[in-house]
Amino acid sequence: MKTKELICIVCPNGCQLEVIYQEEPGIKVISVSNNLCDKGEAWAASELESPMRHIASSILVERGSFKLVSVRTDQPIPLPAIHEVMEAIKKKRVQAPIVMNQVLIRNPAGVPTNIIATRSVDVLI
């Protein structure tokens, strides 16, 4: 049995969870304490198995009323995949107009998530 301190990132409370778990045969959470709600337990389990994160960035817009359109993932992605997904975002160029929630990149670097616009950008007049 092992013990680990994890900060739950699901909400701003940021509970400092104490997680007791076993590694053999597979990772299995035995108990979670210091969590203010049930989401903390689910989060601790997924964090130990495979940490998932949302990322936010921006993509260059051609002929837009803004130079950049802010974007984010619509599904959390594995922490180790962040670098590849960022590379896909950096290479991308889009054309105005763009509407909020529009999918700008489908499955970046093969990762099961979409990169969606978090603002609308009009055509520059």
Place this chain on the structure above:
Amino acid sequence: MMKRIKRKVVVIGGGPAGLAAAISAKKAGCDDVLLIERARILGGILNQCIHDGFGLHRFKEALSGPEYAQRFIDEFRSLDIDVMTETIVLTMDRRRVLQVSSKAGLLEIQAGAVVLAMGCRERTAGAISLPGTRPAGVYTAGFAQNVMNLENMMVGKRAVVLGSGDIGLIMARRLTLEGAKVLAVFEILPYSSGLPRNIQQCLNDYDIPLFLSTTVIKIHGEHRIDGVTVAQVDDRMQPIQGTERYLDCDTLLLSVGLIPENELSQEAGVRLNPLTNGAFVDDTLMTSVPGVFACGNVLHVHDLVDHVSAEADSAGKNAADYVQKGKNDPKIRIPVTPGEGIRYTLPQTISGKRDVTLSFRVEEPARNRRVMVCDGDRVVKRKKVIRLHPAEMVQIPLKKDILKDVRSLKVYVE
């Protein structure tokens, strides 16, 4: 001659506070609401906060700043509220006469009520008196956020962050994602001033070290910064000899605090509280100048935008009531003061005649404590809190029934 007009409720600032205040004033039945914003677009600081984490309380979703703002902008537009963008309020006086400058020229507005929602600005190197030269490459974290997220400008390749406020943590991650190397975050206090979740997802995830009780003691470089010297500090915040080390960097980001932007308020004679740098307010969020209300970061620095919106809902409604019903409140002012372990409380006075939410911050991190609200020896309310942190505002709602016959309130940590 300068054009003069009369308006019922004028909201200064179109960030989340101003938007919510204008919406709630209109919904409270005031047909004449005007919002004034100096920028080209509405949304305030949220436009540059492209990370997610907004709206978890209000919408039960993790939105980015622009998405959170857009929900309010849509509602604002659907209510057909008057707005002047690219317009700045230059001055305001005690009688609520505003001098306003826009592309169309100067305008004078006599307002029935005013809601102050001007937000805050960042403390700079000058404000914290950093020794050394003043080369290029030293920026506030919010400035870096603005130019990176809105102007597509990269600020540097090897960065050091001074101060562990949330903006600094978020920018440490942003710079890393954009390919820069963030060497470390240094915090002079013995604890971080950012939210724990940001320590995890902005620093730990990217192996960026955080050094507590450590600060930058010198900035090096002629034209562009080429390094900083850092040192540990003792409990009087003095650098400890022998702990100095040099870091080679081309960028220093400062995340050393925010100051409410109250020049305009002061001109109008609004009394400021030195503990918050914002106005003294009563339980309607009215300042010391009758008919002038305040909410959001101009009133006190908030860590969560959800709280900003809730506070602004109430300021906007109260401003509408003030112009429509007149101030029918009896002039009762029951003082609310911070006691042991509390840095400030807000509002600073209450009437005892209405429900009120007390907002406050603690002085030091603590675990498993009780926060007490007392009238002399009498306990009016107690709240168990698992974790208290100076970076997190705490709120306690009080129903008016328990405020009957209260003569004063003191909030303290037990």
